[in-house]
Amino acid sequence: MAVKLNYREYFKEEALPLMWCAGCGNGILLRAITDALADLEIPPHQVVVSTGIGCWGKADDYMTTHAFHGSHGRALAFATGIKLGNPDLHVIALMGDGDALAIGGNHFIHAARRNIDITAIISNNFTYGMTGGQYSPTTPLSYKTTTSPVGVAEPAFDVCGLAEECGANYVARSTVYHVTQLKRFIAAAIQKKGFNVVEAINTCPTHFGRRNIPGDTVEMMKYIKDIGMPRSRFEKLDEEEKNKYLLTGELVNRERPDFLSVYREINPAASESGRGEGK
Amino acid sequence: MSRPEGIQLMEGNHACAWGAIDAGARFYAGYPITPSSEIAEVCARELPAYGGTYIQMEDEIGSIAAIIGASLSGKKSFTATSGPGFSLMQENLGVGIYQEVPCVVVNIQRVGPATGLATQPAQADVMQARWGTHGDHPIIAISPASVQEMYDFTIRAFNLSERFRIPVILLGDQVVGQTYENIALPDPGSLEIVERKKPTVPPEEYLPYQPDENLVPPMAAYGDKHILHASSTCHCETGYSNFKYGTNRQLLNRLKNKIYNYLDEIIDVEYFGPEKAEVTLVSFGSASRVCKYVVGLAEKEGIKVNLLRLISIWPFPDREVQEALAKTGACVVAEMNQGQVINEVNRVNTTNTPVHLASGIDGELIRPEIIMASIREAVK
Numbered sequence: 206m207a208v209k210l211n212y213r214e215y216f217k218e219e220a221l222p223l224m225w226c227a228g229c230g231n232g233i234l235l236r237a238i239t240d241a242l243a244d245l246e247i248p249p250h251q252v253v254v255s256t257g258i259g260c261w262g263k264a265d266d267y268m269t270t271h272a273f274h275g276s277h278g279r280a281l282a283f284a285t286g287i288k289l290g291n292p293d294l295h296v297i298a299l300m301g302d303g304d305a306l307a308i309g310g311n312h313f314i315h316a317a318r319r320n321i322d323i324t325a326i327i328s329n330n331f332t333y334g335m336t337g338g339q340y341s342p343t344t345p346l347s348y349k350t351t352t353s354p355v356g357v358a359e360p361a362f363d364v365c366g367l368a369e370e371c372g373a374n375y376v377a378r379s380t381v382y383h384v385t386q387l388k389r390f391i392a393a394a395i396q397k398k399g400f401n402v403v404e405a406i407n408t409c410p411t412h413f414g415r416r417n418i419p420g421d422t423v424e425m426m427k428y429i430k431d432i433g434m435p436r437s438r439f440e441k442l443d444e445e446e447k448n449k450y451l452l453t454g455e456l457v458n459r460e461r462p463d464f465l466s467v468y469r470e471i472n473p474a475a476s477e478s479g480r481g482e483g484k
Numbered sequence: 485m486s487r488p489e490g491i492q493l494m495e496g497n498h499a500c501a502w503g504a505i506d507a508g509a510r511f512y513a514g515y516p517i518t519p520s521s522e523i524a525e526v527c528a529r530e531l532p533a534y535g536g537t538y539i540q541m542e543d544e545i546g547s548i549a550a551i552i553g554a555s556l557s558g559k560k561s562f563t564a565t566s567g568p569g570f571s572l573m574q575e576n577l578g579v580g581i582y583q584e585v586p587c588v589v590v591n592i593q594r595v596g597p598a599t600g601l602a603t604q605p606a607q608a609d610v611m612q613a614r615w616g617t618h619g620d621h622p623i624i625a626i627s628p629a630s631v632q633e634m635y636d637f638t639i640r641a642f643n644l645s646e647r648f649r650i651p652v653i654l655l656g657d658q659v660v661g662q663t664y665e666n667i668a669l670p671d672p673g674s675l676e677i678v679e680r681k682k683p684t685v686p687p688e689e690y691l692p693y694q695p696d697e698n699l700v701p702p703m704a705a706y707g708d709k710h711i712l713h714a715s716s717t718c719h720c721e722t723g724y725s726n727f728k729y730g731t732n733r734q735l736l737n738r739l740k741n742k743i744y745n746y747l748d749e750i751i752d753v754e755y756f757g758p759e760k761a762e763v764t765l766v767s768f769g770s771a772s773r774v775c776k777y778v779v780g781l782a783e784k785e786g787i788k789v790n791l792l793r794l795i796s797i798w799p800f801p802d803r804e805v806q807e808a809l810a811k812t813g814a815c816v817v818a819e820m821n822q823g824q825v826i827n828e829v830n831r832v833n834t835t836n837t838p839v840h841l842a843s844g845i846d847g848e849l850i851r852p853e854i855i856m857a858s859i860r861e862a863v864k
Contacts, residue, residue, distance in 0.1 A: 271711055286556075289511060475531075
């Protein structure tokens with residue numbers, strides 16, 4: 206009988222303790238990913254995580270899979286080469302909100318447009334945590350950060366809306382409070398071919414919560430729980446009310462062909478093995 | 485199209501692409517830029533037939549990122565660009581150096597800074613190639629001067645990159661990139677092709693950054709059972725982050741020594757003209773072709789001139805330049821910039837030989853009269 210895999214196969218226990226602050230949800234997100242990989246029974250050597258720079262960019266330090274830790278904003282660009290270099294791999298890009306949508310925004314929209322077979326897991330804590338809590342492209346309008354002391358003057362990106370518009374095959378949003386749902390979305394994204402995005406709404410009690418959410422880290426977690434709202438309830442809200450909540454659930458699940466399938470279809474000579482000898 | 489047979493009139497950029505394919509490159513990621521774009525065009529057309537992949541990335545930052553990723557997945561990979569794109573690649577070039585990722589970056593130089601003269605040649609990225617990325621690091625750069633060398637040196641660039649696990653810069657310019665010359669591609673089976681060292685230990689014993697006796701660690705590929713953890717953060721032999729005192733010193737010293745302890749395998753120069761001369765020209769790339777013509781011109785004026793042509797630019801051929809300076813009356817450095825290699829020549833000038841600059845910054849191949857004027861100045 207086959208031995209069922211456990212999250213510990215993917216988790217580097219000797220690297221504990223986690224470097225993240227008490228009350229940060231990155232550990233929960235990491236557990237959801239390693240649980241999903243175990244449920245899918247994908248051997249660690251068939252997985253590559255490509256991380257960006259920032260708090261969530263440290264995630265590879267706690268994983269036993271193949272890993273790439275590169276430069277700020279470029280996790281998807283490196284992941285694109287990793288996937289095309291060996292299409293059999295499961296390539297998972299782990300990015301924060303600043304990483305994926307500010308400095309890495311260009312790679313994000315083009316990865317979605319190409320529908321390249323990569324799973325992007327975005328830990329969205331609404332701020333640049335690692336650098337001390339500056340505002341990011343997902344900081345809600347008027348919220349306070351160290352570089353928006355009286356409130357940010359820019360509207361926030363809707364991560365999932367952007368991914369959908371640009372062509373991602375699968376788009377889902379959950380929170381680090383809704384662990385079971387989060388794990389389910391991650392597993393679905395890893396299994397599906399194409400560019401698949403899971404946005405995990407995360408806490409940052411140290412920087413974001415402290416300036417914007419009254420109370421302690423538990424209150425921050427409650428805030429995360431309460432702003433997530435499924436479509437059935439979300440759509441009953443009026444437009445102004447909608448701004449206070451984030452739509453959660455599987456938002457897109459479609460069947461656009463991924464980049465490599467199209468590339469091989471129009472270049473029939475391109476072999477699977479990469480060992481072709483030319484003409 | 486298929487692989488050109490027999491003697492062909494071929495553009496330098498095309499010869500570069502065929503050199504890469506013959507060296508085993510199976511992945512190209514790039515962003516169009518004059519005067520390098522034909523390299524991308526040949527790759528887009530030819531790579532699929534070799535089981536390879538071409539992708540046009542959203543910018544040059546993504547292009548170098550993608551080739552680094554593909555190389556770690558086990559494919560020989562390269563990109564081509566010109567000055568502005570090369571600038572955008574600098575941060576991730578450092579990632580490739582620090583993670584020891586074999587790959588080739590072709591820079592077909594044009595006049596800068598900024599957009600400069602987008603279609604015209606310069607050799608002003610010599611220092612960008614050396615110091616463009618931040619932090620201490622070694623780099624290998626070699627400079628072709630003909631269509632034949634665009635082919636040969638591209639293969640050499642891949643071989644050096646696989647041997648030393650480092651990104652290698654092929655520093656060409658618009659003249660060598662877009663000139664057409666006769667070339668016959670050799671039988672690919674006759675070429676000496678170097679492949680990266682693979683691990684020989686069992687997967688559970690593999691430490692991806694534990695060096696062999698030549699200071700280069702054997703390299704697993706993503707997908708192998710040997711787990712490859714490649715990090716741009718200071719790392720120890722496991723590949724994982726490590727911030728202990730001494731780790732970065734050990735890593736940076738090894739990265740330097742794996743190159744500088746083996747200079748004999750890298751340094752390459754060409755001597756042209758009489759062994760003893762009143763004036764020695766030091767030059768590289770397309771400017772060195774003009775220098776060969778100038779050796780004859782000077783002879784007609786009764787001035788004995790020879791040429792030391794630098795084929796490998798980085799690491800700089802310190803010893804060869806030093807010896808040439810010691811043997812000559814004066815030196816003229818001919819380069820298509822305001823003076824970059826000349827500073828390196830002066831750095832190793834222990835004999836206090838007079839060194840003059842012949843500077844071509846006019847958006848064309850340096851004119852012989854510019855070099856002749858410097859020679860006359862040197863013998864005055």
